[in-house]
Amino acid sequence: MKKIDFLIYSFIITENLLTLYLFCMNKKLISFVVPAYREEKNIPLFYDEFKKTFVNLQEKYDYELIFVNDWSPDKTWEEILKLCKIDENVKGINLSRNFWKEIALSAWVENAAWDAVVTTDADWQRPMHIIKTFILNWEDWNEIVYWVRKQMNRNFFRKMLSGIFNKLMTKISEVEFESWVTDFMLIDRKVVNYFTKYCDKNRIFRWIILSLGFSKQKVYFVEPPRKHWSTQWQISKLFKLATDSVTSFSIFPLKFIWYLWIFIVFFSFWLLTFMTISRFFMGNPYWITNSAFFIISNVFLSGITLSWLWIIALYIAKIHSEVLWRPLYIVDKKVNFKE
Ligand code: UDP
Numbered sequence: 001m002k003k004i005d006f007l008i009y010s011f012i013i014t015e016n017l018l019t020l021y022l023f024c025m026n027k028k029l030i031s032f033v034v035p036a037y038r039e040e041k042n043i044p045l046f047y048d049e050f051k052k053t054f055v056n057l058q059e060k061y062d063y064e065l066i067f068v069n070d071w072s073p074d075k076t077w078e079e080i081l082k083l084c085k086i087d088e089n090v091k092g093i094n095l096s097r098n099f100w101k102e103i104a105l106s107a108w109v110e111n112a113a114w115d116a117v118v119t120t121d122a123d124w125q126r127p128m129h130i131i132k133t134f135i136l137n138w139e140d141w142n143e144i145v146y147w148v149r150k151q152m153n154r155n156f157f158r159k160m161l162s163g164i165f166n167k168l169m170t171k172i173s174e175v176e177f178e179s180w181v182t183d184f185m186l187i188d189r190k191v192v193n194y195f196t197k198y199c200d201k202n203r204i205f206r207w208i209i210l211s212l213g214f215s216k217q218k219v220y221f222v223e224p225p226r227k228h229w230s231t232q233w234q235i236s237k238l239f240k241l242a243t244d245s246v247t248s249f250s251i252f253p254l255k256f257i258w259y260l261w262i263f264i265v266f267f268s269f270w271l272l273t274f275m276t277i278s279r280f281f282m283g284n285p286y287w288i289t290n291s292a293f294f295i296i297s298n299v300f301l302s303g304i305t306l307s308w309l310w311i312i313a314l315y316i317a318k319i320h321s322e323v324l325w326r327p328l329y330i331v332d333k334k335v336n337f338k339e
């Protein structure tokens with residue numbers, strides 16, 4: 001081989017290697033966040049299934065698997081540590097006490113360098129193969145891709161209650177509370193950056209994410225049953241979830257006093273007027289007694305008290321929206337900015 005040929009060939013090979021290197025360097029990083037409470041049996045199984053799914057995606061994407069241990073009383077943390085030893089892409093966060101899933105879901109946001117985040121559960125109720133559909137939709141310019149259950153593995157009572165609750169919440173808030181939505185979602189970095197600005201202490205992860213706007217895509221699938229252990233959601237936790245949803249997204253309960261006040265004051269005012277005319281000017285044809293006057297006057301005075309409560313409620317509503325520290329506006333795009 002001539003010296004010049006040798007040089008040309010080495011140049012081509014080096015260039016190809018460099019392109020391959022740059023291609024690998026430019027892999028997008030997807031963070032998977034898994035809150036875990038009493039999941040010692042599920043963690044190893046979850047990891048195996050995750051790895052099987054991710055093998056086909058490894059060419060184009062890197063992963064980071066963050067387990068957030070929500071102070072489990074069992075060996076969940078030990079299981080996470082075992083995985084951290086064998087795979088450096090697995091990361092663990094151990095919370096100092098049980099904060100509940102909604103907070104655990106937010107515990108990873110500091111110090112991560114992702115292009116997108118997938119939030120999922122450790123109990124196999126979120127089929128991993130859906131990740132591919134998530135990523136395809138994300139690459140198709142959707143900033144939020146979220147999973148909606150086709151049918152619920154919950155008892156009739158819980159299904160009915162959550163159906164009614166979501167319909168009511170959609171009416172009294174500015175967010176659409178869709179039924180059967182889960183927090184199994186892929187979220188673009190841009191959206192996560194806004195999510196981190198939310199300071200709500202009592203937060204419902206999925207509704208905050210879905211209330212941010214941006215282009216969204218739903219993916220429908222049937223939810224499989226839980227792998228080990230039963231659901232961690234007791235009635236008290238569900239009740240807290242419901243009250244947090246109402247107080248975070250609606251001031252309707254405060255406004256309700258207004259409707260009550262209107263009803264009581266108008267009703268008692270007209271009744272009092274009618275009673276006075278009929279007793280003192282028409283010869284009392286309806287046998288209106290002194291105690292009737294006393295009762296209706298009391299109702300009228302309660303109405304006046306309620307009106308003051310309503311005014312106080314208005315101020316509390318203002319304080320409420322201020323102390324939440326939500327961002328005033330949301331920018332979709334920025335041009336010529338250094339990130
Ligand atoms: N979880 C948590 N903290 C809790 C309760 C649950 O981190 O206090 C986690 C749990 O390990 C699982 C996810 O949240 O990964 C969903 O919990 P579960 O399956 O009990 O709820 P459901 O599927 O009924 O919504």
Ligand code: MG
Nearest residue numbers: 121123125226
């Ligand atoms: Mg579950």
